[in-house]
Amino acid sequence: MLEIIKDPSDVKTLSRDELQQLVDETRQFLIEQIMAVGGHFGSNLGVVELTVALHYVFDSPRDRILWDVGHQAYAHKALTGRQAQFPTLRQYGGMAGFPKRNESPHDFFGVGHASTSISAALGMAVARDLRGENHHVVAVIGDGAMTGGMAFEALNHAGDLKKRLIVILNDNEMSIAPNVGAVSQYLTKLRTDPHYGRMKSEIETLLKKIPAIGHKLAGAAERAKDSLKYFMVQGALFEEFGFKYFGPINGHDLSSVLSILEQAKELTSPVLIHVVTQKGKGYPSAETAPDKLHSVGGAVTKPKKATPSYTQVFADALTELARTDERIVAITAAMPSGTGLNRFAAEFPERCFDVGIAEQHAATFCAGLSTAGMRPVFAVYSTFLQRAYDQVIHDICIQNLPVVFAIDRAGLVGPDGETHQGVFDVAFLRTVPNMTIMMPKDEGELRHMLFTSLTLQGPVAVRYPREDGRGVALDQSFMRLPIGVSEIVREGSDVALLALGPMVAVAENAALMLNQRGISALVINLRFVKPLDEAMLLRLAHSDMPIVTLEEASAAGGVGGAILEFYATHDLSVRVHPIGIADHFVEHGSREELLHHVGLTADHVAREAETLLHRPQSEAQTRVEKRNISPRLVKK
Numbered sequence: 001m002l003e004i005i006k007d008p009s010d011v012k013t014l015s016r017d018e019l020q021q022l023v024d025e026t027r028q029f030l031i032e033q034i035m036a037v038g039g040h041f042g043s044n045l046g047v048v049e050l051t052v053a054l055h056y057v058f059d060s061p062r063d064r065i066l067w068d069v070g071h072q073a074y075a076h077k078a079l080t081g082r083q084a085q086f087p088t089l090r091q092y093g094g095m096a097g098f099p100k101r102n103e104s105p106h107d108f109f110g111v112g113h114a115s116t117s118i119s120a121a122l123g124m125a126v127a128r129d130l131r132g133e134n135h136h137v138v139a140v141i142g143d144g145a146m147t148g149g150m151a152f153e154a155l156n157h158a159g160d161l162k163k164r165l166i167v168i169l170n171d172n173e174m175s176i177a178p179n180v181g182a183v184s185q186y187l188t189k190l191r192t193d194p195h196y197g198r199m200k201s202e203i204e205t206l207l208k209k210i211p212a213i214g215h216k217l218a219g220a221a222e223r224a225k226d227s228l229k230y231f232m233v234q235g236a237l238f239e240e241f242g243f244k245y246f247g248p249i250n251g252h253d254l255s256s257v258l259s260i261l262e263q264a265k266e267l268t269s270p271v272l273i274h275v276v277t278q279k280g281k282g283y284p285s286a287e288t289a290p291d292k293l294h295s296v297g298g299a300v301t302k303p304k305k306a307t308p309s310y311t312q313v314f315a316d317a318l319t320e321l322a323r324t325d326e327r328i329v330a331i332t333a334a335m336p337s338g339t340g341l342n343r344f345a346a347e348f349p350e351r352c353f354d355v356g357i358a359e360q361h362a363a364t365f366c367a368g369l370s371t372a373g374m375r376p377v378f379a380v381y382s383t384f385l386q387r388a389y390d391q392v393i394h395d396i397c398i399q400n401l402p403v404v405f406a407i408d409r410a411g412l413v414g415p416d417g418e419t420h421q422g423v424f425d426v427a428f429l430r431t432v433p434n435m436t437i438m439m440p441k442d443e444g445e446l447r448h449m450l451f452t453s454l455t456l457q458g459p460v461a462v463r464y465p466r467e468d469g470r471g472v473a474l475d476q477s478f479m480r481l482p483i484g485v486s487e488i489v490r491e492g493s494d495v496a497l498l499a500l501g502p503m504v505a506v507a508e509n510a511a512l513m514l515n516q517r518g519i520s521a522l523v524i525n526l527r528f529v530k531p532l533d534e535a536m537l538l539r540l541a542h543s544d545m546p547i548v549t550l551e552e553a554s555a556a557g558g559v560g561g562a563i564l565e566f567y568a569t570h571d572l573s574v575r576v577h578p579i580g581i582a583d584h585f586v587e588h589g590s591r592e593e594l595l596h597h598v599g600l601t602a603d604h605v606a607r608e609a610e611t612l613l614h615r616p617q618s619e620a621q622t623r624v625e626k627r628n629i630s631p632r633l634v635k636k
């Protein structure tokens with residue numbers, strides 16, 4: 001059945017029995033494909049009935065179906081002409097793991113970060129009405145994504161505008177970890193407390209039985225919203241936001257889902273359909289441990305190295321430090337396992353806070369904690385910290401509060417692609433006064449950086465990659481690193497390679513290659529993006545060596561740029577060639593492929609260094625002076 005579905009219009013030709021067969025085959029197809037190549041697993045298995053029903057009832061691409069986060073859109077991809085691309089899922093040059101506008105006319109909104117769907121859907125609904133069009137807009141949002149503030153900002157606006165809009169709340173009680181928060185508890189009540197559902201109609205029936213005045217009383221009760229509605233109407237929270245609430249519906253009962261979607265289609269006001277599903281449905285170990293099978297590596301994934309990851313080393317170091325410093329508290333925005341904080345929480349449950357998908361709140365919550373004498377450590381993926389930029393500036397840095405940002409997934413993350421690459425944090429943090437920014441060359445140095453950051457009296461960011469460590473022996477004790485001081489890793493006299501974080505290893509390899517060509521390269525582990533090691537930079541300026549900088553971050557605004565700014569403001573003419581990520585979004589692929597793609601490999605660095613070294617300085621300078629453009633552009 002699945003094989004004959006080339007387009008969603010094919011779904012519409014099926015009978016009810018055939019639709020159920022399509023559900024079963026799609027689920028089986030997803031299990032096989034994801035297990036082979038890796039990808040998000042549990043969330044996709046949970047929404048198969050819902051996806052089939054959506055494509056049966058609605059008319060994509062005329063009607064617009066939006067997937068929040070988009071990690072659960074694989075069935076949607078399979079039903080919209082992309083089955084053959086599954087073997088390339090999330091691989092370099094292959095099909096993306098999230099909906100992408102340039103991948104299919106059925107993907108209306110590019111996603112990867114949570115809680116955007118209702119805002120985007122509302123924008124589409126408003127545009128539809130302004131343009132006099134007539135189609136449906138449907139946002140599918142999970143209970144985890146619903147903990148994000150943006151979702152509520154959108155509900156607030158949508159309820160006010162009263163546009164025709166359908167929101168499907170896919171409630172599986174899970175974020176990546178078990179879902180948290182008062183809204184989650186409210187959903188549990190809706191799901192599990194039969195009185196929530198029945199009370200209103202029971203009271204109405206009772207009142208109507210009272211002779212003569214019963215019907216009037218029932219009508220009055222219906223109107224007395226303030227006194228009754230909160231307690232009696234199922235989904236009252238959403239109704240107060242101006243949405244008609246339907247649910248809870250069993251999301252694995254195809255007939256129920258089809259029938260509720262057909263009803264919702266007839267309404268002209270905002271509707272919220274509460275669908276209850278099971279993450280991992282149809283795959284027993286994903287059903288019982290949905291957090292572990294949120295995503296899987298796939299059979300093609302290379303075996304993990306025996307060395308601990310940066311994440312593990314961070315989490316263990318933080319736990320160790322917290323044993324002797326009771327002020328340390330750890331905060332995550334719905335990523336306890338991804339950031340390793342579940343290890344911390346196991347020992348200090350009362351000092352670890354999962355705030356839900358709420359990075360903005362997490363940052364300001366940290367600010368509050370730090371004003372009251374605690375030492376908050378916000379463990380957050382680089383890409384998700386983007387959400388909290390104003391909080392970093394306004395709530396933390398202006399007040400110079402000692403909050404530690406443990407920035408995981410800094411640099412290229414791999415298969416999640418451009419929505420998740422952690423390449424902007426250097427640029428967006430280094431412009432903010434009071435901020436100290438470091439990146440360790442290996443997991444051993446990460447321990448010392450974390451320790452050092454907890455001794456500072458202002459905001460600090462320690463960034464580290466989504467990678468296994470280099471396998472160095474970890475010091476038992478912690479060392480306070482001198483602030484703004486770099487480290488010489490290898491002496492050299494012809495060219496200087498200034499590297500940040502894991503790029504130090506790349507620079508070391510490039511130096512070995514250069515050595516074989518008779519070029520002596522100095523390798524420096526920068527350690528700090530801010531403050532820069534100005535004394536070292538001045539020494540280098542006097543050495544006359546050309547400099548190559550390497551960083552796994554956006555070249556614009558990066559540490560290479562900071563070094564250029566330093567020399568320019570000191571009126572020093574030093575040849576600096578920054579290598580970082582150029583001005584484009586980096587798609588999905590393995591980290592190795594992506595590093596190769598952006599030129600952050602030893603081979604490429606060695607070639608660039610050699611070219612720089614052999615390019616006559618005077619010529620380059622003259623050309624630049626004449627045309628007032630950068631040497632890099634001149635070279636092209």
Ligand SMILES: Cc1ncc(C[n+]2csc(CCOP(=O)(O)OP(=O)(O)O)c2C)c(N)n1
Nearest residue numbers: 043112113114142143144145174175176334
């Ligand atoms: C802003 C943001 N923060 C964190 C994440 C990481 N993340 C991806 S999926 C997910 C859980 C989403 O839960 P839910 O919406 O309920 O979907 P489910 O996985 O349960 O289907 C999280 C926290 C993200 N994508 N975006």
Ligand SMILES: CC(=O)[C@@H](O)[C@H](O)COP(=O)(O)O
Nearest residue numbers: 069071112338409413416466
């Ligand atoms: C969809 C999403 O944002 C997360 O599931 C993310 O893919 C996790 O990434 P890691 O695999 O790096 O933890």
Ligand SMILES: [Mg+2]
Nearest residue numbers: 142143144174
């Ligand atoms: Mg969920």
